[in-house]
Each structure stands twice: as C-alpha cells, then as structure tokens.
Amino acid sequence: MSTFEELGLQENLLKSVGELGFTQPTPIQEKAIPVLLSGTKDLIGLAQTGTGKTAAFGLPLLQLIESKEKYPQALIICPTRELCMQIVNEIELFKKHMPGIHVVAVYGGSSISMQIRDIRRGVHIIVATPGRLIDLIERKAINLEQIKYVVLDEADEMLNMGFQEDIEFILQNTPQRDSTWLFSATMPPEIRKVSKKYMQTPVEITVGKMNTANKNVDHQYFVTSASHRYEALKRLIDFNPGMYAIVFTRTKADAQEIAEKLTREGYDIDALHGDLTQAQRNKVMDEFREKTLQLLIATDVAARGIDVQGITHVINFELPDDVEVYTHRSGRTGRAGKTGVCMSIVHTRETGRIRQIERMVQVPFHKLEIPSGKDVCRKQFFYFMDKLLQTDISHGDYETYLPMLQEKFADVSKDEVLKRVAALEFDRFLKYYENSEDLNTRERRDDRSRTAPEGRGERLGDKRRDTRGREFSGGGNSTRLFINLGTKDGFYKASFLQFILDMSDLSKDVLGRIDMKEMNSWIEIDKQVANKMIESIDGKKYKGRRLRMNEADSVRR
Template sequence: MSLFSELGLNEKLLKGVEDLGFTEPTSIQEKAIPVLLSGTKDLIGLAQTGTGKTAAFGLPLLQLIDAQQKHPQALIVCPTRELCLQIEKEVESFKKYLPAIHIVAVYGGSSISMQIRDIRRGIQIVVATPGRLIDLIERKAINLQQIKYVVLDEADEMLNMGFKEDIEFILQNTPERDSTWLFSATMPPEIRNVSKRYMQDPVELTVGKKNTANKNIDHQYFVTPAHSRYETLKRLIDFNPGMYGIIFTRTKADAQDIAEKLTREGYDIDALHGDLTQAQRNKVMDEFREKSLQLLIATDVAARGIDVSGITHVINYELPDDVEVYTHRSGRTGRAGKTGVCMSIVHAREVGRIRQIERMVQAPFHKLEIPSGKDVCRKQFYFFMDKLLQTDISHGDYETYMPMLAEKFADVTKEEVLKRVAALEFDRFLRYYENAEDLNARERGREDRGRQPEGRGERQGDKRREGKREFGKGNGNYERLFVNLGTKDGFYKASFLQFILDMSDLNKDVLGRIDMKEMNSWIEIDKGAAGQMIKAIDGKKYKGRRIRMNEADSVRR
C-alpha cells in the first residue's frame, strides 16, 4: 500500500488529507488519483460504495481547478439529494487550505433561487442531481460551456432510476470537457453504451471483481414460511440488540406497514418511501444519522444515494429481483474497512435464487437457523450485562446516595437485586418469548418430507416449484395484462415490478411472469387481482405520458 504523498497531490491537499487523519489511500484512490491528475484521460472506475470514490475524484479535481477563474470548471452528477450533499461536504473537507475554490450543490426539494444566487457568486465545482441541473440549464442560470471535467458518480444507480436521457443531455451540453470520469458499483450494458458514445479510450479500473459483493460483508439467509416473515424479522432484530441497520422491502406499502407495527411494539424505527415530502424525508434521515432511530425501513427507490456511516446490518425482508440491486443493498454496510452483515429472509422456493446470487456476487452465503425465543432472551441478557458493566459512573455524585442505597438494600441479597434488575429490564421479552414458536420447525418438516439426493435434486425441485409459481405456465388462475411502459421508459425489471405494485397496492405474490420489451410489457397476474391493477394504473400518467393497461387478449402482440 502506498501513501497519499506518493500519488502526486500538491502540499495543500496533502495537508488537508493529513488533518482528516488519512495517510494510506484505498485501492480505488491509489489506482485512480495518478491517472486523473493528468486531466486529459477518460476513466471508468468500478468499485463498491463505501470504498472512498469521492476522494478518488475529488482530490484530483481540486488540484486541476484554476482558482483564479470564477466560473464552473468541474461538474459532479449523482442520483440523489443525499449523495449530492454528502459529496459537497467531503470535497469541502479536502479543500481546507484552498479557500479560493468554491463548491455549490444543486438538487431538487430546495430553493432554486438560492442555488442560482450561489452560482452567480462565482463557483468552480458544481455537484448536482440530473433533474435540478437540467432545470438550471433550461433557465440559462448556469453555463456549462467551460466545464472541463465531468464526473458521473453512482452511474448505475442513475441509469436504473431512468436518468439515461438526462445524462446524455448533460454530456451534450458540456462540449469542451477535457475528460469524463465515470464511477459505478456495477457495469450493466447501459453504462458500457454511454462510455462508447461519450468517452474516448477510457482507462478502466476495477477494485474487486465486477458486480461482486464487498468481502467485508457476511451474507446470511434464513428460511421461513411466508406467513412467518414478519415474526422472523422481529427475531433477527431482537437477536442483534446492537443493530444499526436498514431493512429493505419491495413496496412502500410494506415499508409503512412494517414500520407502524414495529413502532407500536416499541422499536426505534421509521420508514422512507416515495410518499414522503422532502421535509419529512429530511427529518427521517437526520434522526437516523443521529441514531435516534435504530432502524430505517425503505424501498430501493427511496434509499438510493443514502450513505450513512456505521451501518452494521442490512436486512432483505424479501429478495430483490436483480443481482445488481442485491449488491447495492448489501453495500450499505461493511464500509471503510469495517465488517457488516447482510441478512435475507426467504421462502423455501427462493433457495435457488440465493444460490444464483451467491454465484453472481462471488461470495459465500450462510444458511442460519432462526433464533429461538430462549436464544433471543439469552442474547439480550448478555448485551444488557455488558452495557451495565461498561456504564460510566465517574461523572455523577453517586457517593452521596450510597448510604441511602446501602440501607434500602440491606436485607436484599445480591442475587435478588440482579433478578429484580433483570425483571425490570426484560419482563416484556420474557413474557413474549417464554413459549415462542420454533420458526424453523415447519421448514424442517417440509425438507424431511420432500428430501431428495443432496445437490441436483434440491435445486431442480426449487426450480420447478419456483417456475410454476413465477411463470404460471398451464395455470388457469393467471390473467395476462398489457401495459404501454417498457425499458425505453427507464425501467428495468425490479424497478418496474416495484412501480406497478406501489401503484396498485398489491402484493408481489399475485404476480407471475413479467415480459418487458422496449415500448411495452406483458404481466401475468392472479385473475382475482387483475381488475384492481387495471383500475389503479390505467389512465394514470408517467413522465407526462398516459399509461394504458388492459387485458392482453385485446392487444395484438
């Protein structure tokens, strides 16, 4: 491992980095910084979130900027407001000894007039979300003609969110750029296409293998019946009392419902989903960052761009459809050299999916038993005892009260005191878990009844069962629907699935196969739910275009 001082950075930047306590660069920083300091080479950097990408492009930008020129010279584009603000904050911390360089963050949900005012004061670096940047361009409030360096951060996320046309529009409006730097956790075909069209012989750097998971993360899965999914979630939370994590759901309805249930039962949790206003979203995120909330529950769309340090656990309440989405979810933990845990709650039919994801991300997945009630109580006891023993008693005038306490407890044994403390702290847990069901028993019974030779039989059985439910072949209970939305609208399978479920407030279990084309899609859905979906979606608008959904029999494919 080299040192920052060996990468070619100037003394002012090195001093700023040293003040932050950094001496050794991460892998992506070590590889990217010397290349980017030339200022003339296009670059594709493939690395998971949390590997130090902001410093990898932020430090070279600060060295290349001409502080005497008070116009935008560098543009950093990222998918969400949270990431936009985070990048601005980090780059500001790097330029401690470069006061003449000014940065502005522009994003939706905040006053555009104030952002225009900041731009007019004279700035060199713009950090922006695509929508707000295009708004500023169209208002002629920002001039990108003199932009020399364009950074696309979390490029795969932006493409997944439907920003492909916006990115191309931005690149077309920066004709004088000397170089384009694209950073991404994964490399889907869409990113490769953008690089071919707008970059010249880019240097490609990969930290780890493409689309692989962070090696600091322990991937675990728990098999449970569908009706026990919520109870399993509670067990996992209670079995990890020090957890600080994010729970991912497919739909905003699930996120809100689970958050409300857990809140009523005394958990410090809140939901993040598309129905929240910006002010509500900010409040939830501030409470989570300050750890007033132990848990955040979110959909993939709502959680995009969130970067919170110290997350210990990620829980997949249900598996995502795409491996890339799993990579992004799990990448919220195990950052900056720390270890993390990614847990997935799955049905027996989904074990084959686990094996598929395991092969794709090239990391082992460990099947664990769902904790028993006694296991949970034991873990909570140990956690409380450790917390009790580590409590700081040096700052209170406790000696004043010791005679009173000694008198009060004179006839009470040490064992009785400990029992009373335990009862006071754990009464709810003990009553709840005293006769708790073994959530593994039902799945064990299924495995025993249908056990086949290890290996091939299990996977083929999973595949047959999964295929029958998912594709509905030969099943007369499915209706086939047509909808005039497709990949050209910026959807990929997982985001389209979430979109139609959110719109209709239906559960994923009613769906069969989804066949997506460029201009339209076909959906297999349980006959009893087809009418509800059509009623909820047909006639609504998406990006200004009227959605048409109807029974597929009335449409010529």
C-alpha cells in the same frame, strides 16, 4: 501499495488527507488519481459502493481547479439529494486547506432561489442531481459553457432511475469539457452507449469483479414459512441488540406496514418510501444519521443513493429478483474497511435462489437457525449486563447518594438486587418469548428437483411458480396485462417490478411471470386485482409519455 504522496497530490491535499486519518489509498483511489490528475483523459471507474470513489475523483478535481477563476469549472452529477450532500460534505473536508475553492450543492426539495444566489456568488465545483440542474439550465440561472470536468457518480443508479435523457442533455450543455469521469458499480449496456457517445477512448479501471459482493460482509440466510416472515424479522432484531440497520422490502406498502407495527411494539424505526414528501424524507434520514432511529425500513427505489456510515446490518425482508439489487443492498454495510452482516429471510422454495445469488456474487452464504425465544432473552440479558458494567459513573456526584442507597438496600441481598434489575429490564421480553414457537422451516430434500426449468412455469399442487421461483396461484385465476414500457425505458426486471408495485400499491404475491421486451412488457397477475393495477397505471405518464395498460388478449405480441 502506493501512498497518497506517491500518487502526485499536492501538499495542502495531503495535509487534509492525513488529518482525516487516511493512511493508504483504496484500490480505486490508487488506480484513478494518477490518471485523473492529467486533467485531459476520460475515465470509467468500476467499483462497488463504499470503496472510496468520492476521494478518487474529489481529490484530483480540487488539485485541477483554478481558484482564481470565479466560474464553474467542475460538475459532479449524482442520482439523489442524500448522495449530493454526502459528496459536498466530503469535498469540504478535503479542501480544508484550500479556502479559495467554493462548492455548491444543487438538488430538488430545497429553495432554488437560495441555490441560485449561492451560484451567483461564485462557485468552482457544482454537485447536482439531474432534475434540479436541468431546471437551472432552462431558467438560464447557471452557465455550464466553461465546465472543464464532468463527473457522473453512481451512473448505473441514475440510468436505473430513468435519468438517461437528462444526463445526455447535461453533457450536451458542457461543450468545452476537457474530460468526463464516469464512476459506477456495474456496467449495463446503457452506460456503455453513453460512454461511446460522449467519451473519447476512456481509460477503464475495474476494482474487483463486477456484480461481486463485498468480501467484508457476512452473507446469512434464515429459512421460515412466508407467514412467519414478520416474526422472524422481529426475532433477528431482538437477537442483535445494538444493531444499526436498513431493512429492505419490495413495496412501499410493506415498508410502511412493518414500520408501523414495529413502532407500536417499541422499536426506534421509520420507513423510507416513495409516498413521503421531501420534508418527511429529510426528517427520516436526519434521524437515522443521528442514530435517533435504530432501524430504517426502505424500498430499493427510495434507498438509492443513501450513504450512511456505520451500518452494521442489512436485512432483506424478501429477496430481490435481480442480483444487482442484492449487491447494492448488501453494499450498504461493511464499508470503509469495516465488517457487516447481510441477512435474508427466505422460505423453503427460495433456497435455490440463494444458491443462484451465491454463485453470481461469488461469496459464500451461511444458513443459520432463527434464534429461539430463550436464545433472544439470553442475548438481551448479557447485552444489558455488559452495558451496566461499562456505564461511566465518573461524572456524577453518586457518592452523595450512596449512603441512602446502602440504607435502602440494607436488607436486600446482592442476588435479589440483580434479579430485580433483570426483571425491570426484561419483563417484556420474558413474557413475549416464554412460549414462543420455533420459526425455522426445514428445507426439504426435493426442493431443488421441484424448481421450475428456466423460462417455464411448473405446477405444484394448485400453485405454480414463475421463472424467479415465487409461488403464484395462477391457472384459471390469472390474466395477462400489456404495458408499453420495456427495457428501452431503462428498466431491468427488478426495477420494473418495483415500479409497477409502487404505482398500484399491490403486493408482489399477486404477480406471476413478467416477460419484458425492448418496447413492451407482459405481466401475469391475479384476476381479482388486475383492474386495480390497470386503473392505477393506465393513462399515467412516465418521462412525459402516456402509459397504456390493458388486458393482453387483444394485443398481438
């Protein structure tokens, strides 16, 4: 493996890298930095999140910038405010010994007048989210005519979020760029189209296999009944004291409900979903980064672009439908060379789905038992005792109080003191778990033989399963809805499912098969809530276009 010195970085950057404790470049850094330092080559870098992509493009950018020229020379576009701030913070660290270079973050939810003021003071690198950048372009508050380098970071995320037209508009407004650098975890067809249209024979670098999961993550799953998911979640949290985790749900209603229930029961947790204002979102993320919150419960859409260091666990309250989504979720932990754990709570009919994901992400999944109540109490007990033994008592004047303590406990044995300490700390746990039930549901041998063939539903008693293996009480109680959204709008099945559930605030359990075409989609849904979904979506706008949703009987496919 090369060293940073061998990659061609100049001395002031090497000094910053050394002070940050970086000893050797990651694979994406080793392959990308020498190419990017030429300054005139387009590049596509494919690597999972957490592999050091910011340094891979940030260090070459800083070396290529002409600090004496006081105009924007580089533009970094990313999907979310959180990632925008993360990139700026890292570049500020890299340029510690290059004080003449100025970086500005441009994103929504913050004062646009202050951002305009910062740009007019003189800036070399702009890090921006697409929406706010276009706002500044249309106000003529920013001039991108002299931009030499454009970086598209988390390009697949931006396209999944519907930013394709915005990205193309921005690229059209940077006509003098010498090179475009595109970094992504996956390579969907939309990214390939953008690269062909706006890049000249790009150098393509792939680190690891696409859609494979991080090998530093232990992938675990726990089988229980659907009605016991919440109790299983609580038990997994309690069995892992000290965890710092993101819990993923499919809908914002689930995220809010679970967060409220856990908060009432004393957990340090909050929810992140699409109903939050930017101020509320900022508050939640700040508290999570500062570890005031132990747990963050989030939907996939709301969590996009979150880059928080030190996350020990990711918990899938329910499996996502799309393998790419699973890869993105699990990639939030096990970063920067550290290990992590990704847990999935599934019911028996989803074990076939686990096998499918396992094959596609090319890592083994481990089936574990949901801990018993006694196991949880034992784990919490020893965790507390370890904390007690490791408590630093060197900074307090405890000697002053020692005679009083000795007098107070003169007639109490050591064993009794320990029991009382344990009772103070664990009374709640012991009472809650003393008669707790076994949450494990045994997998039946015939589960896989009952899995529906690809592309068809299957009757199981009075229930049917859709093409993704979910239970759905269809038959005569279901209807099909038409909507004028399809794959051409930048959706894949998981993001489309998330979109319609967030819009309607319905549970995924009311949905059956989803049939997506290029221009339109058909949704199987429980008749009782079909009108609610239509009322929530029909007539609304998506990217300036009026949405049309109605019962599919009158629509020719």
